[in-house]
């Protein structure tokens with residue numbers, strides 16, 4: 001016991017630390033308020049956002065990471081960042097872009113044979129079932145390079161990147177249809193649809209085109225099917241955002257546009273710039289699509305064109321089949337947001353103080369009566385604004401985007417120029433409240449606020465500028481998300497959160513209970529394909545195979561060793577290392593890197609990851625686990641030996657320790673004492689109703705998993721002891737103790753959990 005107490009208790013105590021109730025100091029709340037200069041209002045805001053240790057957030061937010069090409073995940077109301085998900089940009093922590101499978105995902109985003117290692121992530125969308133967020137998938141677009149990514153929310157990993165085959169830029173994605181049949185992505189700047197095709201700007205009207213793509217999503221496979229996807233060819237207007245119809249407007253979708261002037265600038269040649277020419281007219285167009293009918297037309301193949309291998313519905317087909325209509329919108333509009341019931345479509349003015357509320361019923365009436373006020377230059381029927389409008393409401397300067405409350409008819413619209421959020425009623429057309437934000441709000445977002453069942457409660461203002469809100473960090477400043485309480489009649493600002501990773505352009509929030517991410521993979525899974533990894537091996541099957549100049553290693557990882565611990569190759573060999581994490585324990589991720597070879601893997605429990613490199617320089621290169629996984633994490637290493645050409649093995653032996661019989665006996669005693677502790681913990685756990693606590697059941701399983709690894713080791717060390725090989729006897733006994741410590745660590749964690757969560761004695 002003494003031996004154990006010396007080394008082991010420190011470890012075990014550390015595992016249980018922080019559990020003893022901390023005594024609060026005598027200072028009162030009033031003292032703190034005074035000392036920190038806080039008001040009652042501040043205190044209230046703090047109480048509404050504070051999530052105490054052990055408690056969790058109510059909502060999870062997926063925010064675009066802007067120029068970082070990533071996604072930022074944070075909790076509401078705490079605004080604590082939970083994760084960055086690598087999407088269009090390599091992300092070292094997750095090994096994204098540093099292991100072979102994730103490189104393949106990134107390679108899906110290559111354009112014209114070239115890697116594009118950054119992205120401008122813009123609009124995330126959560127998959128929907130019947131118009132409600134289902135928490136299964138997340139989609140996000142890259143505005144800079146027209147691409148779309150699929151993230152699986154079972155493991156929060158990017159699984160697929162698709163390149164838009166005909167757009168040269170895009171903006172209005174990702175928006176999903178009510179059952180995620182399609183993911184909508186609209187172009188931004190018109191260009192020729194054929195790839196690598198040049199037409200002068202003078203041919204803008206004839207040869208340049210816009211468009212909206214409908215990416216077919218296969219929910220079972222969790223992948224986009226490019227062959228079943230299609231695009232509406234559109235006039236060279238600048239398509240902006242989109243939204244899918246829902247409930248009343250199911251089967252339809254809406255995309256606003258600006259620069260329907262089709263203006264071509266050229267300030268350097270003395271022409272008025274784009275900004276003047278593109279906002280000259282009083283109106284632009286809202287595009288109205290019958291996408292369900294379009295799917296049928298595409299299936300029939302009638303008049304469908306193929307451009308760059310992708311199906312395109314030409315404008316004349318859309319006109320003939322009644323798939324596409326236009327409605328004037330006030331000057332340079334921004335954003336288009338369908339109400340939760342699908343009955344209205346709200347478009348903001350941007351350069352006009354009004355938001356326009358279009359009625360889907362009126363739009364349908366005009367279409368079925370064939371009542372159009374005109375045609376645009378391409379022959380697309382235009383429905384009169386008056387015939388489609390429900391109402392227009394003046395909200396303030398620079399209205400951009402609208403989101404919905406759980407309360408009927410209540411909407412929130414961002415006012416960019418005024419730096420305000422306007423709360424208003426779209427049924428009655430009246431303003432209810434306004435709140436100032438800091439500064440220049442772009443998007444705003446309510447909880448599940450673009451679904452058919454908004455959850456209300458909170459709103460986040462996504463501000464483009466933070467100016468004076470935070471401690472200065474140089475000219476490049478973070479942007480900010482401000483959390484606002486919308487549960488009452490008046491909005492209340494709760495929290496300012498700096499986001500320092502790019503422009504966090506748009507975000508979506510889901511009820512945390514709807515997310516059911518896994519804690520481990522089935523052993524041997526390639527997480528990027530969701531299939532068994534061909535390089536996976538089980539314990540005891542580790543091997544190194546050399547064929548010619550190709551060396552393939554099949555390795556395993558478990559606390560706290562990598563098998564094998566030596567990899568020998570010849571200079572010039574191509575080295576492939578497959579790594580399987582054998583752990584079942586939650587959060588026991590191991591990392592892997594080899595000095596100076598620019599590879600990195602994040603290997604979560606059960607995962608298999610492959611890294612590859614050419615051993616093009618001779619020398620000695622340590623490899624090691626990059627996650628602090630256990631007390632002996634630093635020992636979790638090995639050597640890559642890159643041997644020079646013609647090198648012959650020597651007869652030298654490895655240096656030995658000088659262990660004695662006494663050392664061996666002490667180690668054996670330590671093992672016996674530790675087992676007694678484990679037995680007492682097990683006795684406690686089984687004396688209570690631990691089976692009622694799934695988390696504990698998992699921990700107990702993990703604990704026995706570790707203990708199971710000691711099988712056969714007792715015979716081993718006793719065998720060496722019989723031969724008086726004290727070195728081997730002692731070290732194999734020591735290895736049993738290593739597994740015991742991990743077992744005890746988990747057991748104590750389980751015991752503490754039970755004590756804190758009111759476990760009851762059984763029998």
Ligand code: K7E
Pocket residue numbers: 122123171241334335400401442443505506
């Ligand atoms: Cu989301 Cu301008 Cu990119 Cu509005 S769009 S801010």
Ligand code: CUA
Pocket residue numbers: 559560589590591625626627628629630633634636
């Ligand atoms: Cu495994 Cu550190």
